[in-house]
Amino acid sequence: MHLSHIDLRLDYEVDAPAHLRLNIEATRTGAQTVLSETLSIEPPPVRRQAGCEPDSGNRFVRFDAQPGPLTIAYRATVRRPAVHVPATLPEVPVNQLPDAVLGDLLPTRYCESDLLARCAQQLFGDLPPGIGRVQAIADWIHESIVYVPGSSDSTTTAREVFVQRAGVCRDFAHLGITFCRALNIPARLVVGYVWFDEPPQDFHAVFEAWLGGQWVLFDPTRMAPVDRLVRVGTGRDAKDVAFSTIFGAVRMTDKKLAVRELQDERVAPARTPAPSGELRGIEKPEPVL
Amino acid sequence: MHLSHIDLRLDYEVDAPAHLRLNIEATRTGAQTVLSETLSIEPPPVRRQAGCEPDSGNRFVRFDAQPGPLTIAYRATVRRPAVHVPATLPEVPVNQLPDAVLGDLLPTRYCESDLLARCAQQLFGDLPPGIGRVQAIADWIHESIVYVPGSSDSTTTAREVFVQRAGVCRDFAHLGITFCRALNIPARLVVGYVWFDEPPQDFHAVFEAWLGGQWVLFDPTRMAPVDRLVRVGTGRDAKDVAFSTIFGAVRMTDKKLAVRELQDERVAPARTPAPSGELRGIEKPEPVL
Amino acid sequence: MHLSHIDLRLDYEVDAPAHLRLNIEATRTGAQTVLSETLSIEPPPVRRQAGCEPDSGNRFVRFDAQPGPLTIAYRATVRRPAVHVPATLPEVPVNQLPDAVLGDLLPTRYCESDLLARCAQQLFGDLPPGIGRVQAIADWIHESIVYVPGSSDSTTTAREVFVQRAGVCRDFAHLGITFCRALNIPARLVVGYVWFDEPPQDFHAVFEAWLGGQWVLFDPTRMAPVDRLVRVGTGRDAKDVAFSTIFGAVRMTDKKLAVRELQDERVAPARTPAPSGELRGIEKPEPVL
Amino acid sequence: MHLSHIDLRLDYEVDAPAHLRLNIEATRTGAQTVLSETLSIEPPPVRRQAGCEPDSGNRFVRFDAQPGPLTIAYRATVRRPAVHVPATLPEVPVNQLPDAVLGDLLPTRYCESDLLARCAQQLFGDLPPGIGRVQAIADWIHESIVYVPGSSDSTTTAREVFVQRAGVCRDFAHLGITFCRALNIPARLVVGYVWFDEPPQDFHAVFEAWLGGQWVLFDPTRMAPVDRLVRVGTGRDAKDVAFSTIFGAVRMTDKKLAVRELQDERVAPARTPAPSGELRGIEKPEPVL
CATH class of the missing domain: 2.60.40.2250 (Immunoglobulin-like)
Incomplete structure (x- = not known):
């Protein structure tokens, strides 16, 4: 925790x-x-x-x-x-996918999985199905797409990122989603707050794939471990979040x-309140809106 | 009826x-x-x-x-x-739109309302808001886009239709949706069966805009009156339906x-139930009319 | 000959x-x-x-x-x-390229070498310069792009072919040209008549790269040896020819x-005319227009 | 002069x-x-x-x-x-166009006249042929496209400008060229130095159409009269110049x-040197390279 x-x-x-x-x-x-x-x-x-x-x-x-x-x-x-990702997780055959995630196979504004279908097959179609294949997608993106602030804007799609080989975090995530969907793996965008080792702090975007009956997070930028993400939005692509x-x-x-x-107080129970009485590092609980 | x-x-x-x-x-x-x-x-x-x-x-x-x-x-x-469309229906200001239809303002795979925003403003931005403006959109599409079977495929988007000025019914509807969204009018795709005066019969696609608190149908192809539509699918664009x-x-x-x-039996009340006494209108497989 | x-x-x-x-x-x-x-x-x-x-x-x-x-x-x-292609031919550094071929480095309607620059670098940038690199381009195209009649039309560009991974001979050639230009190797389109082993006969398109001070032909489709080409047109891309x-x-x-x-009569001089006196296989020379 | x-x-x-x-x-x-x-x-x-x-x-x-x-x-x-443009100049029928300008009808990297053919016909196809029609094209661009520095980059094409309705001088010119070619009027790009009434000074781009047997300049930006242009480059589109x-x-x-x-000294010979003896505004002739 x-x-x-x-x-x-x-x-x-x-x-x-x-x-x-x-x-x-x-x-x-x-x-x-x-x-x-x-x-x-x-x-x-x-x-x-x-x-x-x-x-x-x-x-x-x-x-x-x-x-x-x-x-x-x-x-x-x-x-x-805490994010515990099993080392092996199978892809779920389409005929066993729940109705609720079928929609996460569809192309969206920023993720034209229909247009990149042959590319996805060529690059990843021969890999053994499962979490390793989605990890291979994230790895390929990390190695092939250059992180260049300003190289994309609010209209940039996964197809354009695939061609220009440059983008920012949401572009990396969109491309990951696109390849997954093209391989019949449901995938969606997750945005939130992440604590980066190096400033500046910013919103961050990663993607999530449906594997073994659960959503699993992947960050092709490798900018921070995914368990640092404070989730704010989940959607089919950036327009939803x-x-x-x-x-x-x-x-x-x-x-x-x-x-x-x-520090989590439960992990560090011995920590005594500072003399002033304030809890260091913990916000005084406030009324939630 | x-x-x-x-x-x-x-x-x-x-x-x-x-x-x-x-x-x-x-x-x-x-x-x-x-x-x-x-x-x-x-x-x-x-x-x-x-x-x-x-x-x-x-x-x-x-x-x-x-x-x-x-x-x-x-x-x-x-x-x-029966479709009764009032002659006047206002557009709903965005701050009064229900949460549930806000998503129908977003761009989608086939309806890039972000990319066509300036075009929509130029063409329709100065018209008085209301149902007349959406009708003007449908009229513009009818006059500007040529209905050409084979001119588009399953990847064709509203932007492409706007440029090539040709398409089929779903392309006409996608363009209508796109212009509406660009003007902050929620809009979505409706597909179904329509009885055309001239064969062949086929699936048909029209669009629906949120006006005066209700969804109103528009068919920029003018191939059949919208009240002939038997609704099968409603979605943000063709990928959903x-x-x-x-x-x-x-x-x-x-x-x-x-x-x-x-003929509607209420219009033709003289038609008596079949001797078998079966319930017409219930799932039990029936002799088709 | x-x-x-x-x-x-x-x-x-x-x-x-x-x-x-x-x-x-x-x-x-x-x-x-x-x-x-x-x-x-x-x-x-x-x-x-x-x-x-x-x-x-x-x-x-x-x-x-x-x-x-x-x-x-x-x-x-x-x-x-007769086409004699040396096994080794160097790329010509840009500062030694003749003025006349500099224009063959520019992007054109069907060959957006500017858009595919990073892709070309990723795929072929680390290969040793020379004819082997252009051959690697042709090989990559042969292996990655599927020859599908009808998959492209007169508006299809190299970028689209790169994404959809399908095309016909002119698309294959356009993509080869595009990669070459992106690597600062002048390249252009050549069209003509080719004798295929299997019917139907058709116009064919290949590409040519400037290597070691000469134009060298490449056919990424591998449909016929390039020395079977009867040249009809040479241009920057298909719009020119x-x-x-x-x-x-x-x-x-x-x-x-x-x-x-x-058969070439000069190569086979011993061949005697058939009794009828007609020259087998050789058109009676006709006045050229 | x-x-x-x-x-x-x-x-x-x-x-x-x-x-x-x-x-x-x-x-x-x-x-x-x-x-x-x-x-x-x-x-x-x-x-x-x-x-x-x-x-x-x-x-x-x-x-x-x-x-x-x-x-x-x-x-x-x-x-x-001095630029003297006749008030009336006919379009030249394609069968009377010189071979040398036929190429200026072809689509190029930035001017996809094939893709915008129906748009050009819809907007300008019914206008009487001649210089007035090309002026109508320039006027339409001036009224429909917003001049927004930074709205385009070195990859932006006329089709994109037509959709986004924003661009800079070269985009305005590219769109003018594209519409002309789509109407079978040869057109090309001209770049050079222009004296603007308001700073900053910059390179400028306009276009030229073949009318009545001569090239006629048009500037859809209306930023300066075309006779202020010092010509530096003439080409099919920006990639050539x-x-x-x-x-x-x-x-x-x-x-x-x-x-x-x-001021031109030959036009104004009576102008006497300033007391200091220096020639106002005229560079001392320098050896040309």
């Missing part, structure tokens, strides 16, 4: 009345536990509508913003699940993100 | 063990009523798994097929809803489809 | 007054010699303008066609050069092509 | 031995006259090879560069031709360009 502390601050300048939908809160599904969190919006919107997508567990907040500066701050302490969707004339003016690794 | 009778027969040759997922049954949601239907598979599969997608109401059947000939036959009598998804070496050898318009 | 006999017949139906430009005559440049030829157009056009492009040596005929049937017939006997460019409403109704391999 | 003075300075950092080809000198063809010019390269290359492309008249300099800083300076005084083609690891570190409008 591990603890992460997230401290995110987004500054915007709103030029005209606008509507925003944020997807920046850690999910409360699965083994991940949100120990404490606050999401503040300044100035506070008249009406603030929070929700959770039933299938994905993605949480969102919607609100109107008036002209002027706007600041979003999200702070959370999250207990991340944008951290902000903005309708109107709104400009981001600053973004600050700190992700810290905390 | 109207009645349609569907008689579909699909012949395949299965070259190796395969898995099929069919989406050919009329939906039972909304105002549409399936009075009677049979779906037969020859040879009958050992296991046949039927289901219905919770959000869309799309129905599907999955089964394994063994090498040899395979025949699917679907016959149904369906009462179609393929009538057959085939995993394995299976070739279609023949397709026969007849769609007939029946 | 080898002799080929070409017998081409093209039938068209002209629906409205049109203008045609044909590029179907064997070139008279280099080591290739046209021993005899006739090009007939039925009905004969009022004005028939023949020419030869100064740089490429491509020959063309332009004429107006009136409504009705139109038949083009080209017959020629051509002595093909279309065998027919048609302005107007003209439909091809039939195409017949026979390519035969003849 | 008009006089322009060009003062261009390009600074590079060469990281490894490289080869450069520059196309920055004003052409000496047609009515344009280079009164004086110097092209200096610092440090001076061991060997400097100058040339002029026979068809286009484009001039180029090739040389090797060694690691370290590299500075190119080009200064020239050029008498520009790159101002620098660099083979090797060379980074541009600075670019300075000043274009000034001079």
Whole structure:
């Protein structure tokens, strides 16, 4: 078990009345536990509508913003699940795939698995099925695609990344998803907060493949171990998990993100409170929104 | 109220063990009523798994097929809803859109509304918002895109259709969806059976836009009035509503489809029940009308 | 030395007054010699303008066609050069490339060498420079791209072929050209008539790379030895060497092509005429147009 | 008659031995006259090879560069031709087009006139042929495409510009060329130096269409009258007229360009020298390379 502390601050300048939908809160599904969190919006919107997508567990907040500066701050302490990935996990034959994951075989805006079908077969079709094959996909991407900030934009698809051989984390993940789907392995995108050894901290994107009846995470960028991920969004591709969707004339003016690794109090029970009484490293539990 | 009778027969040759997922049954949601239907598979599969997608109401059947000939036959009598479209219906501002339709604003595999955003603004951005604007989109497509069988394939996207100015019904619908989404009007694809005045009968694709709090159908091909549609599938684009998804070496050898318009018994009340007293309109295999 | 006999017949139906430009005559440049030829157009056009492009040596005929049937017939006997390709030939460093071939490094409509630059580097960048590297390109294409008639059309580019991994001879050649240019090896397209061991005979397309100060032919399809090629057109890509460019409403109704391999009389001088006095296999020399 | 003075300075950092080809000198063809010019390269290359492309008249300099800083300076005084464009000029029917301009109807890397053929027909096909139609093309581009620096890059094609409705001067020109070719009007790209009313000065790109037996310039950006253009390059699209083609690891570190409008002494002979005796605005004639 591990603890992460997230401290995110987004500054915007709103030029005209606008509507925003944020997807920046850690999910409360699965083994991940949100120990404490606050999401503040300044100035506070008249009406603030929070929700959770039933299938994905993605949480969102919607609100109107008036002209002027706007600041979003999200702070959370999250207990991340330990990730135990078996060394061997079989691919599930399509006729045994649950209905619910069949859709994760379909091509999407950024993952044209239909167009890259022959490529996937050539590169990975002869490998033995199973988790090793998906790992081979992640390895191939790591070795073949150069991580180049600015080499892609919000319209870049897996096919383009395959041709230009450059991209950023979401492009790496999209290509992994695309190859998996082309091989009839359900796959989807996962985004969240990751503690990198080297700054700057940023949102991160990895992918997940359905193997042996469970979702298994892969990070073709190898920028951090996947068990450092604090999950925020799960979707078919990046369009489903944008951290902000903005309708109107709104400009981001600053973004600050700190992700810290905390000691888990259960792992270190002997640790006594500091004289001041404050718990070092643990956010004082706050009312969850 | 109207009645349609569907008689579909699909012949395949299965070259190796395969898995099929069919989406050919009329939906039972909304105002549409399936009075009677049979779906037969020859040879009958050992296991046949039927289901219905919770959000869309799309129905599907999955089964394994063994090498040899395979025949699917679907016959149904369906009462179609009368379609009353108000002459005026407003667009719903994004901050009032229900969470459930927000996703219908996103770009998808075949509908790159992000790429066509400026085009949509140029062509339709200055029109008064409301149902008239979506009708203007459908009219523009009808006048600008040539219906050319064979001009597109299963990989063709709305952007390509916009450039090549040619396509078939699903391409017309994809372009309509794309323009709507680019204008912040939720839109989605609807496929089904339509009785055309001129043969051959075929599956048809139209699109639906969210206006005034309801989904409204549009057919940019103008091949048939939209109230002739027997709905089979509703989805974000064609990838969600393929009538057959085939995993394995299976070739279609023949397709026969007849769609007939029946008189509604309420319109023709003199027709008496058959002597056998059987319940018309219940699944029990019935003599087809 | 080898002799080929070409017998081409093209039938068209002209629906409205049109203008045609044909590029179907064997070139008279280099080591290739046209021993005899006739090009007939039925009905004969009022004005028939023949020419030869100064740089490429491509020959063309332009004429107006009136409504009705139109038949083009080209017959020629051509002595093909023996192709002696040294086992080793160096790539020419860019600073030593003649001005005249620098343009053959540029991307063109069908050969986006700029887009495939990183791919070319990954696949072939570490190979030792020289003819062996270009042969490796041709081999890779032969092994990676499936020859599928109908998988491409007149708009298909090398990038698309690289992604879809399927194409026909001109696509194979375009991809070879693209990889070469991306590695700073000048390359261009060559089209002509080739005698295939198996019918049907057809136009063929191969590519040529500038190595050791000369153009060297490569055929990634391996459909026939390159020394069987009767050269008709040389250009930067397929747009430069279309065998027919048609302005107007003209439909091809039939195409017949026979390519035969003849014995060269000079190579076999002892061969006596057959009793009938006719020369077996050699067209009676005809006045060249 | 008009006089322009060009003062261009390009600074590079060469990281490894490289080869450069520059196309920055004003052409000496047609009515344009280079009164004086110097092209200096610092440090001076061991060997400097100058040339002029026979068809286009484009001039180029090739040389090797060694690691370290590299500075190119080009200064020239050029008498520009007066541009008299008749109000009416006919399109030339394809069967009367000279062989030499037929190639300017073909699609190229950046101008996919084949893909945009139906669009061109829809937008401009019904307009009366002639110079007015090409002007309508330029007008449409001016009104439909937004000038957005950074919205395109060196791989952007006319099709992409048509879809994204944004670009810079070369994109505007490429789209104009593409529409012309799709309508069977030969068209090509022209680049050079232009004196803009508002800084910064930069290279500029416009296009030229073949009308009434002559090339006529059009600038869809309307950034400056076309008779202010000092022609440097003429080609089928941007790939033919790159101002620098660099083979090797060379980074541009600075670019300075000043274009000034001079009074022509022959046009204004009565103008007396300023008291200081210096000729205002006229470079002292320098030895031409």
